[in-house]
Amino acid sequence: MISEFSQNHPELTFKTANFVVPGQGLTNLVLNSHTLRPETIEGVKDSSDVERSLAETLLPNICTEEATNEECIVALHEFEAESQENADAIASLKDDAWALIEPELLQGVQLTIDSSDPASFTSRQTENGQPTLLLEAVGNCGDTCEVGEYMPDTVVPNSADNNIRTGTNPLIKALDLAPITEETTFGAPIRGVVRLTTGGHGTYMFPYEGPMDETGLPSLPTGEVMDFVRDATKTQQEMVASMVDTDGVKVAITNLEHVQTQVAAENEK
Known part of the structure; x- marks a missing residue:
């Protein structure tokens, strides 16, 4: 992003800025992520601090001030394994702990x-008129996804119901980027967003995200689907390459099958 360390110094000036599936509001972004939120919650619940606190509550005769974390946590796990009732009690207390910590x-x-949050640099980026391309993974399933459809970004949410400044869409708005729905060449520097319908968060690098499967997450593509997603990877990389090669006046889109060509009313600039 534009900062006090760039644009004002010729040696550091960026000719273009290219963002692939970014987002702002980083902490809330993680807590609203389809894939990162569950891992974050489990990591906190299973942390040594939480488990020691539970051991001190449930096993005060064992988990004393003198006891080590290891002694307390081992005792807690042994207590948990003794019965389903104990396991349920610990699970409930961990839920309560997370509710307090979140x-x-x-x-x-x-x-x-x-x-370091991207939200802190958007005004400077916009004021400088930095040639900018942003790629957003929106999928092709709309508000509700069914098996066989491509999902919106499952890692970096495009938006969050609990905060209008979280995700990719608020960043697009803050950067004042215009929708790009076809191959584009301008005489002036481009500042735009391409919304991608094939693959997912990591498709720019690797073709490993296929349509949604029965788990509610992207599948691992094979066969013809893998070929299609691999073509999406190639298409995305060529977009960024063309932006860089032309110093920000062209975005080459070699296959419109991977791009949202109709702009929803809420995404119009």
Whole structure:
């Protein structure tokens, strides 16, 4: 992103800025991610701090002040394994712990990383008229996905119901980017967004995200589907390459099958 370390110094000036499936509001972004949120929650619940606290509550005679974390946690796991009732009790207490931690985590972590959040640089980026291309993974299934359809980004959410400044769409709005729905060549620098309908979050690098399967997540493509997603990877890479090669005046789209060619009303600039 544009910062005090670029654009004002000829040696550091970027000719173009290219963002592939980015987002802003990083902490809330993680907590709204289809794939990252569950991992984050489980990581916190199973952390040594939480498990020691539970051991001190449930096993005060074993988990004393003198006991090590290892002693407390091993005792907790043994207690958990003794019965389903114990396991349910621990699961419930971990849910309660997460409910208490989440608001503090959201506020505290975001405060710590605010200076590096993309949201902190959008005004400078826009004011400088930086030639900018952003790729957003929107899928082809609309609001509700069915098996066999490509999902919106399952890692970086495009938006979040609990915060209008979280995700890719708020970043697009803050950067004031126009929709690109076909191969584009301008005399002036391009500032636009291409919305991608094939693949998912990692397709720019690897063709490993196919249509949604019965798990509710992208499948691992094979056969003709793999060929189609691989072509989407090639198409995305050529978009960015053309932007760089032309110093920001052309976005080459070699296959419109992978691109949203009709702009929804809420996405019109």
